[in-house]
């Protein structure tokens with residue numbers, strides 16, 4: 001029986017690379033994105049099914065899980081990956097942009113976990129991987145609001161690791177450094193001119209796949225030219 005995967009933010013960058021990687025391994029994927037046409041393109045390419053939806057709403061997350069159940073009858077792995085930058089200059093604070101960052105990066109993960117858990121349990125267990133960031137482990141002064149949201153989901157993963165493991169659901173996070181995707185397109189040249197190496201979306205997708213099998217609570221640091229390594233912290 002092939003794996004059934006649900007991936008958010010799957011129209012582009014890391015999420016699309018995960019869809020390609022998992023489908024190449026035989027998985028059947030439900031691909032959710034605000035960009036419905038982009039999700040549809042990746043679905044055609046990977047043999048998956050697409051859903052246009054805003055992950056900052058409970059409804060989109062519920063619909064995505066219902067689609068997995070209707071089309072494939074089960075759910076094994078969930079990649080909660082959709083994300084946006086905060087881009088917040090505190091001296092020119094944009095409350096709408098702040099709310100969007102919190103909505104996508106934090107609410108989107110909470111609503112995704114809540115929606116997916118019942119079907120994961122009914123499917124006999126599985127895994128949830130959240131895309132956090134290195135900015136979820138250290139303060140990134142280039143984007144404080146993004147840093148806050150990425151720390152928040154690390155906290156959720158830590159807190160849920162033990163209770164969800166009791167249901168056979170492993171929850172973990174990947175924490176990539178800068179990755180060459182449309183999200184950082186504006187800063188790409190600056191990085192490259194400074195000789196700053198970028199990850200590829202495929203590098204991160206490989207780490208996401210390994211995180212599905214990692215111990216609950218693992219926070220997998222992903223950096224260019226190195227094997228992904230679990231972040232070590234004191235206590236739980």
Ligand code: NAD
Nearest residue numbers: 009012013014033034054055081082083133178179181183
């Ligand atoms: P990306 O912009 O290529 O992809 C993000 C996708 O999320 C897009 O397809 C976008 O349409 C979708 N999305 C945005 N808001 C949404 C919403 N409300 N509902 C549904 N989908 C929505 O960027 P990426 O780099 O692939 O980002 C994926 C994840 O990786 C994000 O969580 C990001 O924070 C994280 N991340 C990125 C980097 C990096 O340097 N690119 C580093 C660390 C972590």
